[in-house]
Amino acid sequence: MIPYLDIVVRSICVYFFMVIALRIFGKKELSQLNASDIVLILLISNAVQNAMVGSDVSLEGGIVAAFSLFLINYIFKKIINKSPFLSRLVQSKPEILIHDGKIDFNVLSKLDITSDELDEVIREHGVDNYKHVKLAMLELNGSISIISGKENLRQTRHKRIHKTLGEITT
Incomplete structure (x- = not known):
């Protein structure tokens, strides 16, 4: 179980890094993806894969990482919706x-x-x-x-x- 906990922690760290990076470098560009945006997303996903799962390339490791990302995204959205401060911090305004x-x-x-x-x-x-x-x-x-x-x-x-x-x- 401990190796899977390591994957969960790594996945959560990568998730928050990506949220912060997208906020710093601009979310507005994601409203309509062009070819270079798609290439960037694909390269980032490939670059952070090892950071999330480490040497575990098993099906279970991948599922644990994916589940962790879905779960943290769900929880983070709930927290943002309840916290005006975090909402202002993470989301841009009209x-x-x-x-x-x-x-x-x-x-x-x-x-x-x-x-x-x-x-x-x-x-x-x-x-x-x-x-x-x-x-x-x-x-x-x-x-x-x-x-x-x-x-x-x-x-x-x-x-x-x-x-x-x-x-x-x-």
């Missing part, structure tokens, strides 16, 4: 990008969203000018939601694509 036709360039700069990207999202939602946007928000999941117009109040959603070094922008 950010207002446009309010009543006025763009908040400080927020755009902080979030590394260019005005061209914002214009593109606005056009994709069928709005021809940012002045017609009542509210644009970067949501917790990384999507940008747009509420436009005063008479025809409508809400649309757009997943923000995070541009990486491997992508060519025009």
Whole structure:
């Protein structure tokens, strides 16, 4: 039983390392995975496998590690939902990008969203000018939601694509 306890402890440590790393390096990029994101996730999973199970490559060892990850994720989500402090610490908050036709360039700069990207999202939602946007928000999941117009109040959603070094922008 002690070797399996070692796997549980290692798995929990790796889980919390990944939560912290994703918070530091940005969760917003995970809202829409591109090729480099998938490669990164695959390489990280391969890199931390040995850290979790050590020399135990048995079926039981793998199941114990997987079960530990599912369990700690379940417990951690329950704790986050009950603790406003931990929720603020781990999760980002929605950010207002446009309010009543006025763009908040400080927020755009902080979030590394260019005005061209914002214009593109606005056009994709069928709005021809940012002045017609009542509210644009970067949501917790990384999507940008747009509420436009005063008479025809409508809400649309757009997943923000995070541009990486491997992508060519025009």
